[in-house]
Amino acid sequence: MVGAVLTQNTAWTNVERAIANLRAAKALSATRILAAPIETLAQRLMPAGYFNVKARRLRNFCEWYLAAGEYRGLRRWDTARLRAGLLSVNGVGPETADDILLYAFHRPVFVIDAYTRRILSRLGLAAGDETYESLRRHIEQDLAQGINDEQALVNVYNEYHALIVRHGKEVCRTRPRCEFCVLRAGCPAAAA
């Protein structure tokens, strides 16, 4: 959950350093994060970038998390309520909320990130101007075909998104370089 907040627009390797700092200071828990002075927290988050912003966001999240009864309390919330709760925290947007829902609470929610948008766009499966929600529902409905077991669905969303992240950097950011992209076979610009 901490990683979900720290990885906002940030390379995961930098997030790992920040988490290592928290761990080394024995400050990797909601109460410990709230106990430290915010300047100290920000200092520990420095490798992850945006450290002043993220220190505030982590605190906001931890306050909500403790007030909501931590994992033991939250795990009994239905997914819609849990998602609304996460989104009510200043600093937690749709992607961060869904990261937490899928990877921490094992809920059947597909995470839409920059890589997902880019890949779908390259494949001609999305125009690029879709809202987060519409794109999410579309993919969820598509991937859920033939799967009736909830746990199996979580596994599919988990693995599918993980693969997108793992290979996302191999997809060219701009169309002009599309001929070098791993998706060239399905890329409209490459065919042109």
Next chain:
DNA sequence: ACCCAGGGTCATA
């Protein structure tokens, strides 16, 4: 000396 990384919020018009 660039560009980029698994976003989100806030101030404008």
Next chain:
DNA sequence: TATGACCATGGG
């Protein structure tokens, strides 16, 4: 509601 500024480090 729709853009744009802003946040800031580390690797390529």
